[in-house]
Amino acid sequence: MKTFIGIDLGSTTTKAVLMDENREILGKGITNSRSNYDVAAEVTKQEAKVGARFSLFRKQLGEDGDDIDHLLEDLERNFRLEQFLTELADLRETSSGFLDNPRFADQKKALGEALDEVFRRIGEEAIEIYAPGAERKSDFFRDIAGSRFMNIGEAVAKEASVEFDHMLNVYDKSIIDVENRIPDDSTVSRQLMAALHRAIAAVDDLHVSEKDAETALRKALDIEMEETYLVGTGYGRVRLPFPKEHIRSEILCHGLGAHVMYPETRTVLDIGGQDTKGIQVDPAGIVENFQMNDRCAAGCGRYLGYIADEMNVGLHELGPMAMKATKTTRINSTCTVFAGAELRDRLALGERREDILAGLHRAIILRAMSILSRAGGVKDQFTFTGGVAKNEAATKELRKLVQENYGDVTININPESIYTGALGGATFAHRAVMN
Amino acid sequence: MSAEAKSEVIKEPSMLKQKEMIANNYDKLTSAHELGIKTASTFVPGNLNELIMCFDMANNLPEINAIQNGMRKKSGGMIMDAERSGHSEDVCTYVKADIGMMSKGNIAPNGKPMPAPDVLLLSYTGCFTFMKWFELLREEYKCPTTMLHVPYEADGKITPNMRDYVVKQLKEEVIPTLEQASGVKFDIDRLREYLRNSAKAEDDLVWVLESAKNKPSPVDCYFGGVYYIGPIFTAFRGTEDAIEYYQLLRKEVEERIAAGKGPITPEGEMKEEKYRLVVEGPPNWTSFRDFWKMFYDEGAVVVSSSYTKVGGVYDYDGFRHDPDNPLESLADYCLGCYTNRNLPTRVDMLARYIEEYEADGLLINSIKSCNSFSAGQLMMMREVEERTGKPAAFIETDLVDPRYFSAANVKNRLESYFQMVDQKRKGGGSAAAA
């Protein structure tokens, strides 16, 4: 089948959207860009294809119903668990390869044991992390494994009397290698099959037989997906191994993507990892005006990343924590690098963590408001896209401020909006061939 | 305003003439001491070139030096030098380039050192920074400094009080100081003669600028425009040379119109005219060529710009230097310079240019250095958009500080803008944005 793919190579995450001839979105993929860009593009494409396999699988089953929804959910979850375990095993193996470094000579054995212990415990937790209904702290292996490692590692290091700094160092070295491996199709197929078996075991009174499901998945996996046209966009677009005509500016892609999702959109705000853009589009999705931060990444998504690192929690946890605030601490500096210091400062002054977090979120949104006002204000309808749109504390502030300053405008915030740029890209890809 | 930047490719007689004029002027300046000529430093907006000529003095314009250094990519280092010596990174880079140039020996483009000025003629017109700039230069040169304070046209008109104030300063402050510095007695008939010359050249200049109303426009009134305004804005207004230059130029433009040709660019004739723009704000000098290329590569011609009015507005309300009212007309000239006009007037001017030149829209090049131009431009942009219904775009660069020219950013913005204009023209119909 023909497929059209848009890849948005962002500064922190890389997203892909895969659509078919009828512009139906079959799959989406996301990965961490914090590694090799080519790899990130490959991985996210692979992820989008996985998503597409899910869609195709469902089509193959040709049936609707709660049980099928369940099955697919479980399949997804189990597939992620499979992935996680595979990567964890890889990480464990990779890290043992680094123990020969002369720096660790005197501690090699103890270090190896301690690391094994940490990975073993993380492995145990994996089932919980991917348990039904569990809140996942991040979508990325690096983040989840990293934060678990920090938490468990210090304790283990103490017990085993090895230096935690050393353990951390081995981890840091290994994670890059692990991240840079692209799962091949056969691995993915194997993981999917394994996940299917686990999933079927878990869903009660499924009205498809295991065999039928298996056949359907097989078929879905066998469908040839031809990369008919690919469009790349985003911060890293110049690094994509694509010819020039396959590359679009992220401004155009975000404008078009938002238009495709919400045809009535006139103003788009995108807060990404290191840039914040305010875009005005006309009724056809054409960009009329835009503003973005230049040179300074203050108040962008990475800001939250630094805060999360500083507090040693997952990105997904920040929003919910900030929602528990009773007041909003006033934060003036949104320099990303100083974020940690600002947080510490405020904590030292005796302010509550939740209140500070609420203040930090407000600061980000205020900065976005200023970019929006420079881009010509907020018009009806207003669409908020980018990774930060997933953060409820940020969206709450945004809704409030938009309402206060621009009155009643329809505000579109979609959990999937991180894919807006990629969607715009895929739409461009489709147009390039089909128009 | 520089001769060299576009010399190589196609040399029309007017270009050669201008090159020669500028070279001669620098030679005159750098050998002023040997020739026994006194020099005056002064600014472009509100410059009193005819008056300076009355005292047989040569005219040195620090802004032009900064531009020259910007185009030769020397300004970056000079600015850093000035910042190191205690000047803030926040202030106008012309000032810092000038101060940095002094610390590097004050070398003129012809390779010889500039003489220290014999007098600083501070025409405080349209920009606050001028005042501080000359206070700073005075610290350096310790030479006589005379200030001509030109009040701001805050309500869009020249009041008698303003005019009297300026004329009185000319009579009681400026002229006596120049007499003393030069040892030459002021002769008002000489001034009248020069003003008559000015008016002649000004007629031709306006004709050239307005030729952009043709389609295709035979000239580019921003990138090309900075060359066209060179003589009249600098050391040549009032001279025979200037008259001749503008006659040559006019003839060339007449020929281009007859041949249906577009403007000349550094890479030859411009091909197809796709977009007609009005531009507000000075250009960036450190990447002047690259900046220009982003326009002509896309088929964009600037049909009118406000920058070509900084040293005098001759088209909008038809001002000409007037030999019959010499001092009053100098006062009106100073009062009427573009940045000395209030924002509503600037908006009106730009909106009228868009209409009269049938432009597709307005582009603002906002300059970090220059509050005089930049403070308020965002509001101006919206007002002009509203009045004309034409789209506007906003880019941010700097004059001579290479650190503030981000080519990728500017290009990104221009490309989107051109696409937008395209779409508007098509009536926003099809959605093929790529």
Next chain:
Amino acid sequence: MAKTVQEITDRCQVLFDDIDFTESRKWKEAEPGRKVIGYMPVYVPREIIHAAGMLPLGILGGGADMEVIHGDAYYQSYICRIPRSTIELAVTKRLDFVDGMLFPSICDVIRNLSGIWQMMFKDKYVRYFDVPQNFKDGIGGTFYANEMREFREGLERLSGRKITDEAINNSIAVFNENRRMVNEVYDFRSETPWKAPSWEVYLLMRAGMVLPVEEHTQMMQDYLDAAKAEDRPLRDNCRIVLNGSFCEQPPLNMVKSIEMAGCYVVDDDFMLVNRWLLEDVPTSGDPIANLATAFIHHSEDTAAKYEPDGEKKGRWLVQKVKDRRAEGVIFAAPSFCDPALLDRPMLAGRLKEAGVPYISFKYAENSGQMQPIREQAGTFADSIKLWSEAS
């Protein structure tokens, strides 16, 4: 009952924090037909506004706590903050009760703001208030007197009432009194800086921006009485003059931080309008001519003014240091403030010649992080303290 320092300061703080100008609104509503004329730094002849029966209202931006949402749509990032927060005040209707705005000639930013106002508020009285940079009676003096006459006529048209010479002369007397009191507070602080912390004096002067002048004069009197009576510990601080903050005001925390870091501020250039005229203006004769003469010959020096004599440039700062027995100068200017930042190298040069130590930094009205400020002011104080004793 006599007021305590705390009471007075609290009231000033309330006035300072109130970006809705409740007090001034109340004044206006108290009698029908009252008008309020806003003005921006550095100087306008408030006497004429007062004589017209109107309230001169000093607008000094939005301060540290106002969240600027719309202001950025008007100003690029490389322009100082005061115009954008002032626009924000206007866009959010906080200035809707102000009948006219004056934009004194201080720099191109304020100048162009006058144009923005003309376009945005077409029904309001807007005046760019030009002052001469030529200081000869017959030239600059005449020009300025005529400007003031035009202004006077403008206000007359606005109120529909003539402003008599007598009224202006009376107002001059009222402002003479106010200036005397302002100077007394400054002198008192310089004499006994531990009794009058700079942030208190600052708030007291800020109150003069929004209160009727008579009330402000009384308030300063009360403050002096209370502060003299109060027992406060003398700290081991050095004495500094603060310069460069004549337009956009620093956050209050900065003033506090400087003092906390070991510097007593013994003079500053906050709100120069309070003490722009250095001598009493005569209260009889042609008031306009008198005001013009006072401006031309006896007005405060600052970066916004041209110094015709190169020799004299900046000497006033050295003199101020001497007069106040200061041990150093802190240049604190708003980021992107052309007048202050362009003047600084020249002033610094004079201090260097005179052997006065100085440091300099920039701020914005909403600067949050005070740590770098404390550190610089603190190091400055340390070095004055350690070395003046050691050597």
Next chain:
Amino acid sequence: MTISAGIDIGSGVVKATVFSVENGKDQWLGRADRRIRQRDPFQLAEEAYEDCLSQAGLKRDDVQYVATTGEGENVTFATGHFYSMTTHARGAIYMEPEARAVLDVGALNGRAILIDERGKVLSYRMTSQCASGSGQFLENIARYLGIAQDEIGQLSRQGEDPEKVSGICAVLAETDVINMVSRNISPSNILRGIHESMAGRLIKLLKATGAKDGLVMMTGGLALDSGLVSAMEDGMKEQNLTAEIRGHKDSLYAGAIGAALWGAFRYEKLESLGVLAKAS
């Protein structure tokens, strides 16, 4: 004899020292440092202080003056506070009496300080609010590259073909670096590139203070980073600057040393003036 302590609360690390001073002769009795990570710096200050005292075999009562510096204005058991530039200047003179300028590079801030032979601050320049090119940044990158702190210097010095880091902003620079990894630039060349860009900024600061020749002491944690020191040396040479750059093994303690010594100085001064009651 005067016993004094110096406590330097940084943004990354808390440092403490104890000194005894007698007739102008000083003796370093104890030292301790604590990485802050996510702990309360004041708590750590107590800990580190206690640690120093026990090394020196002293009790709290034996100490006549506890001087804080850095972010330590609010340390409850302090006698007085000196600001960082004052103490780093003194610390530098202690380590190298020849020092005439100090470059203090810590976790977040960088400062260049011009001093005289007595450690008096003559002029200074600080990095502004913007945190690019700070220790924190370097630390993040190193972690990203999987390099331990003590490996940085050595690796960087092997960088033959350093890759320029363009961005002014630390965050954007981080992306730059990640970009380099994907272009297979070696960690050595990346680190060297970062060091050169940091050195460039620091030299700019240094020049802006008016420092010309003589010895420039690096203080603060990053002075331990031999890669940065070597990039500084090369940078100075490239710009034909004659000043000599030097790091020191105790540079991390410079602020705490300076605080203790100034504390002792102040104590003696106040004692001689008989105003001791006021100071404590």
